[in-house]
Amino acid sequence: MPADPSPLPPFSAPYAPDDAAIAARLLGAAKLGAAQEARIDRSARRLIEAIRANDDPLGGVEDMLREFALSTKEGLALMVLAEALLRVPDARTADEFIEDRLGQGDFVHHETKSSAFLVNASAWALGMSARVIQPGETPHGTIGRLTKRLGAPAVRAATRQAMRLMGSHFVLGETIEAALARAQPNSAHPPRYSFDMLGEGARTTEDATRYFKAYASAIEAIGRAADDRPLPGRPGISVKLSALHPRFEAVSHGRVMSELVPRLIDLAKRAKAFDLNFTVDAEEADRLELSLDVIAAAFGDASLAGWDGFGLAIQAYQKRAGDVIDYVDSLARGLNRRMMLRLVKGAYWDTEIKRAQERGLDGYPVFTRKAMTDLNYIACARKLLSLRPRIFPQFATHNALTVATILELTGESTGFEFQRLHGMGEALYAQLSEDRPDLAYRTYAPVGSHRDLLAYLVRRLLENGANSSFVALAADESVPVATLLRRPAEIIGAPDGARHPNIPLPRDLYGLQRMNSRGIEFGERAALHRLVSEIAATAAPAAASANATPADANASIAAARDGFKHWSRTPAEMRATILEKAADLLEQRAVPFIALLQREGGKTLDDALSEVREAIDYCRYYAAQGRKLFEDGGESMPGPTGESNVLKLRGRGVFVAISPWNFPLAIFLGQVTAALMAGNSVVAKPAEQTPLIAAEAIKLLHEAGVPASALLLAQGDGRIGADLTAHPDVAGVVFTGSTEVARAINRALAAKDGPIVPLIAETGGINAMIVDATALPEQVADDVVTSAFRSAGQRCSALRLLFLQDDVADRMIEMIAGAARELRIGDPSDPATHIGPVIDAEAKQRLDEHIARMKQAARVHFAGTAPEGNFVAPHIFELSDAGKLTEEVFGPVLHVVRYRADALGGVLQAIERSGYGLTLGIHSRIDDTIEDVVDRLQVGNIYVNRNMIGAVVGVQPFGGSGLSGTGPKAGGPHYLARFATEQTVTVNTAAAGGNAALMAGGE
């Protein structure tokens, strides 16, 4: 009987600790004796030679890489083709896609280096296809001689066949039955398998149910087919938690625990019934703590007592890997049970680096040098081996040096196993099992349709085709074996060599120019809890000042006119320093601002955090830009000798800044800081819905050093805005809001007699996204849901009009609607909330009216339900024609329009006809299509194969054209200059005493 489990505190370890400290520890522990090192050299060399000598009749990843390295155009073209071709249902798009991709590589002249069948077949089919389709020709356009003879369908069929061939090599079977039949359980030495049901993570409850059923029936089939060997020799199954729940994310912790844990227990019980090995795959770092909570809860369930087959994968590229092993071991010890632990290096490295950079974390959760991953892998292997027999280590790697090192560490031949992926590491493991038949080996075998497989294959190719990857280096004969034998400890050398010199820390992403704003990883429980409790403890600020009267408005302008005299003469360097001080203060006081954004603006936690970060980025970005542009000496212009010509920028005078409620901190501060940096004084009028945030922001700028006379606040509604802009002493207006109000301001400015002053307006848009049949539905669902519904659709960049190619529209709509159903709507102070309230009752009423109209006029694909209060649930309507949406609907309402593959031109026309040009999304794998759309449409911000919101300051300068605004873009390099006036100073340096400088030049 298991011991009475004492509840183990949840897993906790520093999320992204310093690399050098870890390196110091690992380097100290890495030493082996000379004889041991020599043995490692010998066995690794033998394995590498076996890999290089291999030319098996099929050829694996190694052969594919040898043939089409990812660093070549052909390799990349092939990968993109493989990822998408088989999911394209219609011939026209498939043809365009094939032409687009094959046009990018030189397949025709590609000489096949390998005699491997698979590689040859692919190269042949692609070579043939490429010969048929010349770049620039379309199968439906100028059709070449060969196409005429063969016809586009033959070309398409050949290319699809090549992709299938590539795919089929890495999948054991399209169904579990086929896979089991191929696994040969009846042979004399049947290999161990762990079956994996392919597919992207679940986006909908239906997906999760489908994956659950697939796992359950696979367990049944595997169990029935298994022979009578005991564990650990029994077959197994690998499950992904993200496939079993549509919102497998840290902020949905409560829901995940109550819904996913019972599902996992259910599957584990089924696996237990056949005494199988049941492994939970390792996923992204931000899901690690959540995964361990789920695993601990499931593993601890009494129904699983007495079974030793439960396990999980641990990634050595994560800095927390050693802590995870300790935690899992305590879990097993506490329950007096055994566990099987698969040690991998990790499959999501590039994603982890990008995410940490985007989030502005203090460090990375993964190592940045491969040798550190390798070093940590060995350290973890030692730890696992020392925990036997409670822990059964499973070493999953295709790296000959890693394998050889583990062989040296184990000494004995039992109590662990090696694992490889089906279709990979074949030569290495063939040699090893010949040399060491006493060891146990298991193959991880993907099962699924070719459609699903290709995305998996591409991930494997990416991971193993990286320059640093062992498989890629082993495939490259020009790399000496001695290079492959270099020990990780030798490569790292000393602790200060632990970090990659070319991968900056997330905070240093923008180099010396400015610091990236600090973010928080919600996947780190301690950080999330700290944030939530600090927000809860924040006191509300005192009520905002009263609304300004017309007399106050006049007085503010007059004060700002006075303030301008001093501020415009404050050196640019000092103005920049003050803005940087403001950024630092904002970063220190992020929590009260987040709290206020939640209370006053109804922002969800992630929206509020992003907004504070954006405001910080504005301050730092404009400071950096301003230093360059407003340098006090000015910019010297070239010209004739004997005179100096200098161009200077200087402030215009009093700027009126009018900002909206949807970004009450970021847009408010963005406008104000730009105007200030340019040397203007500012009267800022925030939205009447969010006065407190504005008041706090102004206080902060004053504290940072902006004189009170250079920055004044005028609270109130549109009337006060109108008074301010109509004032004769206003030198410029910066406005973000509706097109209608922008027009009114423009007219008011035009009606004045004084100088003609600039208006910088950023207005709305009927933003569209175009999705063709090559797009990945899961990615589309994620990006559409985020773009249309995040922030309750109250972003000017939000998606309003989704154009779906009709061949894939039904499937896409089903997934998008299913994903929308999973969003939680409610109290924004709860971190689990995805959608908070709309800004006020008036906004709700407008949206409700639109929804009611649409329910009559359009086809309803999804109508969510919202709680009481100012909440509006997501809705999805299908329109017969894009022209039916005539105005910007500022809320979580998505309008879908289908288009035929041959009618993309009509879609572009419809977008143009709207007159707006703010943001646009494109989901396609066809570069030609993307280029055509980008070229044709004058839209300010275009996002390809990602969501279309959340522009980052200085990275995606933001703003549109046409009805969407005047430009220049906020957060871009041309913005500040628009707030300034120019002055050229020409001095005749020869006036007094002649051109001495020229005369002194000599011969």
Ligand SMILES: Cc1cc2nc3c(=O)[nH]c(=O)nc-3n(C[C@H](O)[C@H](O)[C@H](O)COP(=O)(O)OP(=O)(O)OC[C@H]3O[C@@H](n4cnc5c(N)ncnc54)[C@H](O)[C@@H]3O)c2cc1C
């Ligand atoms: C049986 C099996 C099961 C698997 N299950 C999982 C799983 O559940 N979850 C999962 O994530 N992966 C899983 N993998 C994939 C595994 O992570 C990769 O196969 C593995 O990364 C390749 O390691 P290697 O030792 O074969 O190759 P190597 O080439 O020696 O190592 C590649 C590793 O180094 C890392 N790396 C590359 N560059 C750097 C750098 N600059 N800094 C730091 N690290 C770097 C890569 O990300 C990769 O992890 C599994 C693999 C196998 C064989």
